[in-house]
Every structure is written in structure tokens, then in C-alpha cells.
Amino acid sequence: MANAFKDTVIRAWKSDFMWSFRRTPVAIASFVVALLLIMGAVLAPLIAPHNPFDPATLNLMNGFSAPMEPNQFTGETFWLGTDDQGRDVFSTILFGMRISLFVGFAAVAFAMTLGVTLGLIAGYVGGWVGALIMRIADVQLTFPGILVAMLIFGIAKGFTPIDQRDEMAIWVLIIAIGLSEWVQFARVVRGATMVEKNKEYVQAARLNGRRSAGIMLRHILPNVLGPVLVIATISLALAIIAEATLSFLGVGAPPTQPSLGTLIRIGQGFLFSGEWWIILFPSITLLALALSVNLLGDWLRDVLNPRLR
């Protein structure tokens, strides 16, 4: 068993995929950055020097400490400074990334499930069903994604009781961003499905008496997953940015659960009063996160697209 695992690892290491990875410094660098950021977010409760959401540990006297300088009242030093409430910026970034990444991953998972399912159906069944799905997609594409997300967010907010709004906000955010991004998946999957369904192995499966759902899931889906993986990666960056945008506009993550976007919005108020660190560091983190994921997606697209080799 252990040997088989070792073999698999060796085979994977020797594969074209890993070969390309080892030969692409950009891929390695962005992978390391993305991994560090994700690890930081996952392990935030363990590595953050402070818990920024526990009011008991906050000291207002620590407010507006500059990075790496001892606070003039308490003498405490914060790596990246503190905000107006005395919250450690480094810690808020770690916890903010948790929200950003969670929303990003969940929104992409939602968009992917929805888009892949509808794309498969549209491509395999075709006819008026496929036409209907794709026309809905076309109509949605005529609106900017962020507008769609805001619309959905606004409607959903109207339906949630006021006392639950803060809790629901994250989930509404996920659905809103997910719904604004499913079109990409649906289009690509539909195209790939239409190519695959005319291949003879699908005909063979049909002849074999398999049901349409079985053919779609077992035979077509695995064969169209390559491009889906690429879009998922690029969508992840987009979803994180969309979440940050919504939060920056004040319609996203609530201040009680600040994401990177919320942090940037908070920091924006102090941009011209000299406390530059409150906005700068969350922004840099967002930039690094989106950029590394995007570069990984670009590399993935090059590797998985045989035409670009």
C-alpha cells in the first residue's frame, strides 16, 4: 500500500504537469505565495498575535500605532500597526483573508456546480432546453458581474430579518458572486460537451444502454473537466476581488466579520490623515492573493491547453 502510494507520487512528479511546473518560475513563485497566504488564513487562530474580534483583548489606547513602532501610551509594538480601535492590522488581515478565501472558494464551488450542470445539460440535451439555458446566460452576460451580484445581494437582504442579516451576509455574498459567475462555466462546458458527445465512446455508451445522466456524469464530465479547472482558478481570483469590491462598497461582509474588502473600506477613511498602514497592508494582501491565484490560473491554462504548447 505504502509502495503503491510512493509509485503514484513518483509518477505524478515525473508527469508533464509537474515537469512544466518545475520549469516555470512564475508558477512556483505564485504557488508559494498563494500557499503561504492560504496557510496564514487557515491557521489564523494559531498564528495571529491578537484576536481582533475579542473586545476584551482590545485596548483603545493602542489605536493608530504605526508599524514597528512602540505605541506612545502602552509601549506595545505591532508589526503592521493598529487601526483606530487598537486592533492589530496583521491579525485583522489574517482573519480577513479567512472570510475572503472562504467566500471565494465557496462562490466558485457554487458557480462551478451550477455552471457545469447547466452546461452539461445544455450541451448534451441541446434543443430548446439548451437554447433556453444559453439565452439566460447571454442575457446575464449583458450586465456587469458586480451589478448582478449587488442586485442579488440587495434582493436577498430584503428577505432576511434584520437581526440575522450579519450572519446571513456571508452566505448571501457567496450565492450572489456564484450566480454572477456561473455563465463562464456553462459556456465552456457546453462547448466541450458538444464536442465530446459526438465522439464514438459516447455513442458506444448510449448503445450500451446507459442512461443520459449516467453518460453525462461518468463519460462526458471527466472529459470536460480540464478547462473547468482553469476557469475555476481564474474565477477564484475574480470571486475574491468581487467580494472585496462588494465589501468595499459596504454591501458585503459586515464589520463584525471583516473581509479584506471591509478592511480596505475601513482603512480608506484614514488614507489622508496619515495612518496609511490601515489601508495599505490589507490592499497589498489582496493584491498578492489575487495576483498569485491569477498567475497560477494562467500557467494552468497553458499547461492544460495542448494548442498553446
Next chain:
Amino acid sequence: MAKTVKKPVLSVKNLSVEIPTRQGILTPVDQLSFDIEQGKILGVVGESGAGKSMTGNAVIGLLDPPAHISGGEIRLKGKRIDNLEREALRKVRGKEIGMVFQDPLTSLNPLLPIGEQLTETILEHLPVNKNEAQERAIAALEEVGIPAAAQRINSYPHEFSGGMRQRVVIALALCAEPSLVIADEPTTALDVSVQAQIIALLKRLCRERGTAIMLITHDMGVIAETADEVAVMYAGRLAELGPVRNVLTSPTHPYTQGLMASTPLAAKGKKRLSQIPGAMPRLTDLPFGCAFHPRCPIAKDKCRSDPAPTIEAGGGKAACWYVNGEKS
């Protein structure tokens, strides 16, 4: 063996396929009739677009809409299968009909090990458990000549060569022990030396199991080597049907005659191959009367006005007013 009237495995009577289009209704298959007996191989030949594959697809019920069967009947072992409901058809066709496709590159799922594709098919149609299915899959691969089948069973299609892959496809077509195999140009994508092996393999397996084969091809050489009977198709109609020896050596229909004269196999010794003038008409503008008359060397007025009847000739059937040049 005394004279026994064998029941045909596949019996097609007056089969017509229609495709409604903007240019009107096209009939890629028109009033086609043929039988295939157990263990026999029927070769279906014709030019591209003659309706060969369309016939094959009609038999297995995989016509893509809007194409549909508009008339006639298809009987498999005496049971009609052309008017079955989807669910019933689903059960019949995979079990009773196997299919060998043209391109072994695309007829196997690239992401599933071949063993899995075989066991899946076996489990679907035969009352066996997983282990037995696995054993059967290995046996099936050994039978088609895959060396070290037990080890190769977990290999993916891309790890096989084209010829080997076509062997896997044949194993896949035969593993549910169907009574009929439809082979749609099984050797077209292979190189010549492999073609001969695949043809020999197909022939041997069907002789051994008594499986009937409908071999669709445009290669007269393949037909000569393999088939017991030949059906020559022209523009969706049956031009000639008969025992392979008769059709190849003494064809009765002018189209078959032209075809044989233009085949290197039959034209031994001749300096130049003859050719049939013109091209097969498009389905959108079929000529009036016999579809072949514009290219026919012996066409008379009757051919231009009335479709040719199918009559007994030369040990088989031919659709011509003037079989062997004589008025019938």
C-alpha cells in the same frame, strides 16, 4: 445437415429513413431490405453518402434527430426492434447488438482504464458479479489477442497502439455476447497490415460464436476477404444484394459492374482502371426514376421515368430494369 431454413438474426424489410430539412424531406435510406443469418457476415458497400452508416444507425436505434425511421421494419431474432419504446430498446440493443466503430482513437473513453469499460458493459448485460466480470474482461482481451491481458486491463486507451485499441473495441463489442455486431468501417483508420489482422480477428470470433456481422465499408478488398453476402448501396437504395462470389465476379447491376471494373482487385492485368462517369447525386436532387440512370451506360427511357424494381438476379437481387443488359 439437411436443408434447414435458418431464421435470420437480423431481418430488415423495406426500411426507410427520413430527414426533414429546409430543402424538403430527404430519404438517405429508401426501401432497404436484407437479412443476416447467424454466423454470417453481410458486407454493406457504397460510396460516401450512400446511406451505409445511416442504415447501421437505424438498426441500433441511434439515429440523431431529426433523422427517423419512416417505414419498414427491423427484426432482431424475429422480434421487432424498430418500434420499441426507449426503455425497452435500451435493454435490447446493448445486450443483443455490439458495435465496432471506425476510429479506435475516439471509441474508447480516454479517461477510463479499458478494463473498467469492459466490466461496466459486462455487468450491465450479464448476470455476473464484479469478480466474474473482471475475469470475463481479461478473457475477452486475451481472445482478441492482447498480450498479458491481466496486466494490461488497468491501462488507459492512450497506452495502446491503434490496432491494439481496435482489438479492445472488438472485445468491448463482443463481451456482452451479442447476436449481432455492426462494424462501421472498422479498418478505415488503421494501416494496411493491421487491417488484415483486425478483419481476420473479427471473422474468426464471429465464426466461433455464431455472431452475425453487418460490416459497413467502402473497401471492396475487405468485403472480398470477409463477407458472405454483399449489399451494394447507391444513393440510399439497394443496388445489388447477393453472395459475395457472385457479386464480385459476375455483378448484375450496372453500378456494381462499374464498381468492380474500377476496383484494382477485379481489374487485374488491365493497364488503366475504368471509372464510372459523374458523381453520386446529392440527396436534395435525386434524379427522377432510377437514381443511377444519369451515370448508367445502359440507361433507357424507362429508367428516366420509373424507379427500378428489385428483382431476383444472379443468385441474389438487383434493382435494375435491365439486369445484365436484358429487358426484364
